[in-house]
Amino acid sequence: MKRIETLRHKMIEQKLDAVLVSKPENRYYLSGFTGSTGTVLITRDEQFFLTDFRYTSQVKQQCPGYQVIQISQADPIYQAINQKVTGTIGFEDDFMTVENYGLYSSKLEAEMVPMKRLLEDLRVIKDDEEIALMKQAQAIADLAFEHILGFIRPGVTEIEVANELIRFMKSHGASGESFEIIVASGVRGAMPHGVASEKVIQPGELVTLDFGCVYRGYCSDMTRTVAVGQVSDELQSIYNIVLQAQETALAAVKPGVTGQQLDTIARDMITEAGYGDYFGHGLGHGVGLEIHERPSINQAGSETLRPGMIITDEPGIYIDNLGGVRIEDIILVSEDGYEVLSSSPKELIVLPT
Numbered sequence: 432m433k434r435i436e437t438l439r440h441k442m443i444e445q446k447l448d449a450v451l452v453s454k455p456e457n458r459y460y461l462s463g464f465t466g467s468t469g470t471v472l473i474t475r476d477e478q479f480f481l482t483d484f485r486y487t488s489q490v491k492q493q494c495p496g497y498q499v500i501q502i503s504q505a506d507p508i509y510q511a512i513n514q515k516v517t518g519t520i521g522f523e524d525d526f527m528t529v530e531n532y533g534l535y536s537s538k539l540e541a542e543m544v545p546m547k548r549l550l551e552d553l554r555v556i557k558d559d560e561e562i563a564l565m566k567q568a569q570a571i572a573d574l575a576f577e578h579i580l581g582f583i584r585p586g587v588t589e590i591e592v593a594n595e596l597i598r599f600m601k602s603h604g605a606s607g608e609s610f611e612i613i614v615a616s617g618v619r620g621a622m623p624h625g626v627a628s629e630k631v632i633q634p635g636e637l638v639t640l641d642f643g644c645v646y647r648g649y650c651s652d653m654t655r656t657v658a659v660g661q662v663s664d665e666l667q668s669i670y671n672i673v674l675q676a677q678e679t680a681l682a683a684v685k686p687g688v689t690g691q692q693l694d695t696i697a698r699d700m701i702t703e704a705g706y707g708d709y710f711g712h713g714l715g716h717g718v719g720l721e722i723h724e725r726p727s728i729n730q731a732g733s734e735t736l737r738p739g740m741i742i743t744d745e746p747g748i749y750i751d752n753l754g755g756v757r758i759e760d761i762i763l764v765s766e767d768g769y770e771v772l773s774s775s776p777k778e779l780i781v782l783p784t
């Protein structure tokens with residue numbers, strides 16, 4: 432498997448004789464295992480999957496190339512590791528609990544070395560298989576958006592909209608939603624993370640929908656803001672400012688720019704339009720097996736974009752007692768620019784009342 436090869440190159444560079452992986456996203460990335468319990472052990476020339484009897488047959492099905500080691504109270508994991516590894520062993524210092532660290536460091540013969548997000552470094556660049564899965568995850572979300580336009584009308588609650596999105600995405604191949612769906616209508620639109628409530632949607636309101644699904648482990652993420660009937664001139668004007676900022680930042684996506692530079696492009700436009708104080712979050716984030724992962728697309732985003740990264744571009748304006756607008760695309764950084772994975776229209780859609 433190509434990913435394990437790449438990892439082994441890094442292990443040699445970092446003088447690691449083995450690595451121990453149990454964070455679910457990293458474990459899935461290396462093995463394809465979708466169960467909830469198990470530890471991947473990669474040595475310089477072999478790969479093992481350590482799990483209890485509930486999962487041994489699942490590992491055999493899902494993880495070709497792995498040797499399964501069954502662990503139990505009588506055969507604890509550190510004993511199995513000690514039989515396979517001496518020297519140095521990398522562990523996920525951002526994931527292992529303090530309790531497990533104490534146990535492993537007292538029981539393992541190998542020296543434990545923090546991996547410092549080595550797997551996340553690999554995951555930040557998506558391979559062709561991952562890009563295909565991300566495209567499919569986003570295609571399901573785009574279909575759901577088209578569908579929900581016919582569902583949103585005055586009298587429907589935000590929760591009904593969220594539930595319909597989930598139902599639709601699951602019936603089109605998603606395993607679930609990629610985060611708690613945001614449906615924020617009217618004045619609730621001023622809350623950037625206003626998860627769907629019992630509020631009834633009214634004529635003359637904007638409705639912000641921020642949602643995505645999980646498809647074979649990979650997350651999609653999109654935001655559109657739609658009008659239910661005619662909205663005020665001010666909301667219309669805010670919409671146009673956000674859209675312009677979103678599209679200008681998008682046009683600047685290419686290898687070599689940083690997340691901080693993209694954030695600044697959108698932020699300067701919104702500030703010049705007089706709404707700088709109302710754009711209180713970063714422009715975007717990386718997406719993949721996790722809904723929020725590297726690279727950071729905000730003022731702290733010093734990482735340079737490279738082909739194969741997948742990021743979001745999601746400026747917004749939020750005004751208390753008035754409402755809010757956010758527009759979000761998910762974008763693949765390509766060799767010479769970008770490819771937008773979300774296909775839903777971005778001009779303001781006015782739904783019938």
Ligand code: ZN
Pocket residue numbers: 641642652653654759
């Ligand atoms: Zn989103």
Ligand code: ZN
Pocket residue numbers: 652653715716743745759
């Ligand atoms: Zn997002």
